[in-house]
Amino acid sequence: MVGQIAEIQNTRSAIKDHDMESFSHDIFHRVHPALLKWRKQYAFGTSYLKGKRVFEILSKKIPELLPKLVSFSWIPGFRFLPLPINLRLWKLHQELDSLITGIIDERRNSVKSGESNTYGNDLLGLMLKECDSSSNFTSRDLIEECKTFYLAGHETTATLLTWTLMLLGGYPEWQERARAEVGMILYETLRLYPPAIEVIRECVEESWLQDLHVPKGVSVSFPITGLHQDKELWGEDAGQFNPDRFKDGFSSACKHPNAFMPFSFGQRVCVGQPFAMIEAKVILAMILQCSGFTELPP
Numbered sequence: 001m002v003g004q005i006a007e008i009q010n011t012r013s014a015i016k017d018h019d020m021e022s023f024s025h026d027i028f029h030r031v032h033p034a035l036l037k038w039r040k041q042y043a044f045g046t047s048y049l050k051g052k053r054v055f056e057i058l059s060k061k062i063p064e065l066l067p068k069l070v071s072f073s074w075i076p077g078f079r080f081l082p083l084p085i086n087l088r089l090w091k092l093h094q095e096l097d098s099l100i101t102g103i104i105d106e107r108r109n110s111v112k113s114g115e116s117n118t119y120g121n122d123l124l125g126l127m128l129k130e131c132d133s134s135s136n137f138t139s140r141d142l143i144e145e146c147k148t149f150y151l152a153g154h155e156t157t158a159t160l161l162t163w164t165l166m167l168l169g170g171y172p173e174w175q176e177r178a179r180a181e182v183g184m185i186l187y188e189t190l191r192l193y194p195p196a197i198e199v200i201r202e203c204v205e206e207s208w209l210q211d212l213h214v215p216k217g218v219s220v221s222f223p224i225t226g227l228h229q230d231k232e233l234w235g236e237d238a239g240q241f242n243p244d245r246f247k248d249g250f251s252s253a254c255k256h257p258n259a260f261m262p263f264s265f266g267q268r269v270c271v272g273q274p275f276a277m278i279e280a281k282v283i284l285a286m287i288l289q290c291s292g293f294t295e296l297p298p
């Protein structure tokens with residue numbers, strides 16, 4: 001039992017750290033050597049080990065400072081004061097910028113030096129082409145987009161997989177069915193434990209949400225977890241793990257088509273959604289194929 005939990009925890013830390021070397025030993029090598037080629041395909045054309053410090057800053061170092069920063073956020077102009085916490089934050093941002101600039105420059109230089117004749121067709125290559133051909137997409141935008149992708153594509157899928165393994169440990173009957181119905185299981189996990197627990201939107205014009213007045217400029221938070229576990233929308237078993245509710249698609253799983261929104265909705269819907277689902281399905285299929293874990297302790 002302890003071993004099974006340790007396996008889940010190890011998998012989480014392997015996924016979370018994006019330490020693809022150890023991850024490959026745990027998962028790829030034990031499953032199918034043909035899958036090893038996937039280790040070479042990255043959005044930024046560089047190994048995750050190179051991006052490790054970027055991940056560390058975005059998902060550990062900056063979040064560590066957040067509680068303190070939030071507690072001072074009511075002081076007008078606080079973020080501009082050269083206090084130790086702000087200095088630390090600015091330094092981390094500087095380091096982040098120079099790491100990402102390094103990755104971008106490396107790609108630019110490979111074309112300049114003739115080592116390669118195109119920027120390539122991965123995410124960074126496509127963004128670089130856009131940056132060179134459009135005045136609307138500046139080098140600053142490029143750096144910020146890279147940061148968004150590093151952050152948005154990292155913690156979310158790892159969290160989804162962690163909760164999926166937790167739930168499969170708690171509901172062993174679903175481990176067998178998972179081989180055929182992995183999609184439903186992932187959706188049900190996303191419903192119960194959405195990695196993004198809320199989305200925030202600024203109201204650009206005075207609006208009414210039924211009888212709730214929302215003045216222009218006010219930020220509105222949509223609590224995704226609350227929406228996903230609302231009994232009025234999902235029925236009395238809203239708090240239970242029941243992937244079967246998705247067997248006929250989203251529309252029949254719930255009373256409102258937009259009540260399931262782990263990837264948000266509308267114009268700013270997650271651009272990584274199809275990628276994240278494929279990534280999660282492949283990793284889960286590989287884990288199920290090679291792991292022997294069955295039940296979690298009561």
Ligand code: HEM
Binds near residue numbers: 268
């Ligand atoms: C289970 C995995 C994931 C979940 C639950 C998730 C969830 C979300 C949500 C809720 C948003 C909207 C945030 C907002 O509007 O405030 C979002 C945006 C975004 N996501 Fe994901 N995401 C996941 C995986 C990924 C992956 C793998 C990538 C990249 C490879 C990615 C890239 C992005 C980007 C770039 C945005 C910003 C889109 C925009 O503002 O136009 N996400 N994601």
